[in-house]
Amino acid sequence: MKKLVNDPENVVEEMIDGYAKAHSDYIKRLEANDRALVTARPKDEGKVSILVGGGSGHEPAFMGYVGEGMADGVAIGNIFSSPPPAPILEVTKAVDNGSGVVYLYGNYAGDVMNFSMAAEMAEMEDIDVEMVVASDDVASAPKEEKEKRRGIAGEFFVYKMAGAAADFGYNLKEVAEIARKTNEYTRSMGVGLSPCSLPQTGEPSFELNDNEIEYGLGHHGEPGIKKAPLESADRIADQLLDEIYKDMTLKEGEDVAVLVNGLGSTPRMELYTMFRRVEQSLKEKGINIYRSYVGDYITSLEMGGCSITLTKLDDKMKKMVDYPVDCPMFVQK
């Protein structure tokens, strides 16, 4: 796969360099660590800070969500690899206002280990930390073992709600609680059509036959629940939705936020075609779409495919999903 890169070993540094230069009004690099970015618009004293992070290659996640109304800082790993504890700790120290920091990250072994280590180190420096692990991917473990599930695009709603809650002035435990509740109320499932490849190796992240797709495929090419022939967009959407519906309690008259997320190379045309079926399906069930997001929110380089996420909303969460955001890769008025 042809790529616009210089030294493949240096792609993450060059991305961060370009990003920091393009958006210096939003973010700044920390001198202490070159994989650590923080907001250039710090929030008021006394407010809880939000730290996100994970491997590179998922842009806009995670660095694209540092700004007003979402995260205050990000620790950036190598492609598809967790950041080590050092940048997490440096960001923690930089963003803490004395009210503590909530770490938001996906349920991957490396992230869990590194964020936990960083949290311990932060506690030794008298910074209170709460950790919230996103686990929205219904395909990655059975319902009874939700804590084993991977975090995929539904993480976006965890950031969205936590960022709003922090701005609303909730305390550390409360912001973490809202993030956990959002994760609890969120279900996602994806479908992979074509692989991405890492700049260092050029090898495809997974293999599929010409007319084959994979349901439940993970963001790094982790195996899904089944390979199947390509079908119509409506049939694919229905199958993703069926797995999501089986897994969450949604009653007639309830409200959801919807995210149809592209994995990197899927045109908007196809994402809106998928959204069209999601809307029809929810309408048939009498479930109200309170807010919709369609686009590339958490990608896997140039992977082909998409995921569908539903987040059940109560009145408090509606205010949070409506709250304005101003980040380099995501703005909501």
Added chain:
Amino acid sequence: MKKLVNDPENVVEEMIDGYAKAHSDYIKRLEANDRALVTARPKDEGKVSILVGGGSGHEPAFMGYVGEGMADGVAIGNIFSSPPPAPILEVTKAVDNGSGVVYLYGNYAGDVMNFSMAAEMAEMEDIDVEMVVASDDVASAPKEEKEKRRGIAGEFFVYKMAGAAADFGYNLKEVAEIARKTNEYTRSMGVGLSPCSLPQTGEPSFELNDNEIEYGLGHHGEPGIKKAPLESADRIADQLLDEIYKDMTLKEGEDVAVLVNGLGSTPRMELYTMFRRVEQSLKEKGINIYRSYVGDYITSLEMGGCSITLTKLDDKMKKMVDYPVDCPMFVQK
């Protein structure tokens, strides 16, 4: 190429259907024509209206830019094909406030013909129309024949400035003049790495060898100026910039807006790597980047590659590029 579609003959309708449902707070479909969308938030009486349009497959362009601060309506064609006069006329009638309508479109034979016909029909209904044709692609014709050049991603800045000018209360001639000046001050050039394919045919839009790229490739796969082996991102950026610099007068101390635009399947990581070199190059020349845009602004389905656009800014244009926008696929605070 695998695609998330239902009936390939119906992809544009289904996209519009999904789009209109996802963003009903921003836009509404006209009953008179199913390829016609207008803003759900009409601007004040007495203000000039902006109409954009062109073929589908370039999303966010063109429908993604209907909203506050940019366009008031869009006429949507088949994939990579101009809309016929009928939807253009219907949108014109719907968005006109009595102050006239500016048509903004790219320099393609079909668009030029259809927008001109619609303008004549609008004049017969006593609606004043001005037409501004974007022609920013330096690779598509020599400097002496700028009027023959294609419009590519630089059209984004034409929409941005015209939308702001209309909101500022400029009259029809003035808004058109600002749009023309923006086009005059804008230069773009792109590079193609991999083709897209149309849902109806599945055929690639162009062919390149495994390690080959094409400079100056058009948005529909129109031939560029040369095919060459893949090089480093910096070398590619330099070559695109060299062609742009040769073509525009940029003096030390002047300000530009920069757009690094992805063609559809190019990861943000690569676009920021390209931006990094653009920033270095402009800095070496003593040219100031006033505002940066990096992402997918005008795509060609899942085409691989990117374009670089520079727009020279005077003080008046700086206010316009800063002006807030709220559209479904582009928000600027």
